[in-house]
Amino acid sequence: MDNRTLRLRQNYSQFRVLVMGKANAGKTTILQKVCNTTDQPKIYNSDGEEIDLSAVAPSRERGVHNIENEMIFEANRRYIFHDSRGFECGSTEEFKIVQDFIKQRGMETASWRQLHAIWYCLPTDNASRLLTGAEARFFQECDPGAVPVIAIYTKFDDFVLQTQQFFMNQGEEEEDAFEKASLSAPNRFTEEYAKVFNETRFPPSMDVQLQDMDKPDTNCNKLLEKTADALGDDVLRQLFVCIQNNNLDLCGKWGVKRACELVYKEYRDQKELLFEKWVGGVLSWYPWI
Numbered sequence: 001m002d003n004r005t006l007r008l009r010q011n012y013s014q015f016r017v018l019v020m021g022k023a024n025a026g027k028t029t030i031l032q033k034v035c036n037t038t039d040q041p042k043i044y045n046s047d048g049e050e051i052d053l054s055a056v057a058p059s060r061e062r063g064v065h066n067i068e069n070e071m072i073f074e075a076n077r078r079y080i081f082h083d084s085r086g087f088e089c090g091s092t093e094e095f096k097i098v099q100d101f102i103k104q105r106g107m108e109t110a111s112w113r114q115l116h117a118i119w120y121c122l123p124t125d126n127a128s129r130l131l132t133g134a135e136a137r138f139f140q141e142c143d144p145g146a147v148p149v150i151a152i153y154t155k156f157d158d159f160v161l162q163t164q165q166f167f168m169n170q171g172e173e174e175e176d177a178f179e180k181a182s183l184s185a186p187n188r189f190t191e192e193y194a195k196v197f198n199e200t201r202f203p204p205s206m207d208v209q210l211q212d213m214d215k216p217d218t219n220c221n222k223l224l225e226k227t228a229d230a231l232g233d234d235v236l237r238q239l240f241v242c243i244q245n246n247n248l249d250l251c252g253k254w255g256v257k258r259a260c261e262l263v264y265k266e267y268r269d270q271k272e273l274l275f276e277k278w279v280g281g282v283l284s285w286y287p288w289i
Contacts, residue, residue, distance in 0.1 A: 014078050015078060017079065018081075018102065020118060025155075026123065026210075030220055031079075034223070036075055041081065042071070042072050046069070067083070078243040079243065082101070084098050095137060102118070105147075106145040107145070119152055120135075120151050123153075127162075131196045148205035150223065150227055151194075151208075152208055153209045156189075156209045156210055156211035159185055206229060206230045207226070208222045208226045210222065
């Protein structure tokens with residue numbers, strides 16, 4: 001392990017994500033898929049004390065969802081999630097809480113407190129209202145700074161079914177309409193609905209369409225790839241890739257990509273070292289080696 005990789009693992013041990021979106025946007029399911037678990041997360045307050053949800057009365061539920069609270073899944077404790085729950089109500093107070101959190105955490109000098117990414121979940125079962133209310137205000141008024149925002153279009157299977165119905169209304173048979181919808185829905189959604197984000201002041205850095213999240217064999221690999229692509233800093237990207245213990249493809253993709261770019265540039269005139277450094281560069285993206 002080289003010195004740079006060692007420093008990375010010492011200084012950046014966890015990856016922090018702010019998760020946004022309506023209560024029914026499928027946020028918890030996505031986080032469970034990312035962490036490869038079906039368990040519920042443990043919630044910790046800003047002092048690192050675990051909150052016992054079973055002892056919290058419904059009237060106090062709002063307080064439990066303080067944006068500073070940390071959600072951690074035992075299956076992968078290197079992720080720290082924050083929930084913006086309450087933001088969708090659209091109040092000025094809730095908007096300022098989210099805005100201040102992003103600004104302060106994005107500017108943190110202490111690596112263990114930094115916010116690294118924002119995942120904004122946007123259900124597509126009503127695509128015509130994709131950018132309204134709190135969502136519109138966020139992308140028009142909230143400057144995320146250097147923190148990348150990934151728009152996650154959830155419930156995309158519903159949009160596929162709507163597209164199927166569109167073709168059936170034009171006379172297509174049900175099975176043919178579904179096959180046609182499965183192929184055309186992603187582009188149709190991007191061209192007709194997702195394009196509204198291009199006109200906002202702070203559009204998302206990346207976007208991804210997720211469907212069939214209720215099925216046990218589906219995963220969030222597309223979301224992980226988009227997040228890695230959106231990270232502008234190689235140290236953060238390597239941290240993010242290294243915590244995906246069950247995603248060899250992602251480790252391999254970025255390990256090969258960066259080793260080719262960086263190692264060849266530095267050692268291209270030293271052929272006797274080139275292969276050795278290239279292999280070392282690739283393996284540095286695999287934390288268990």
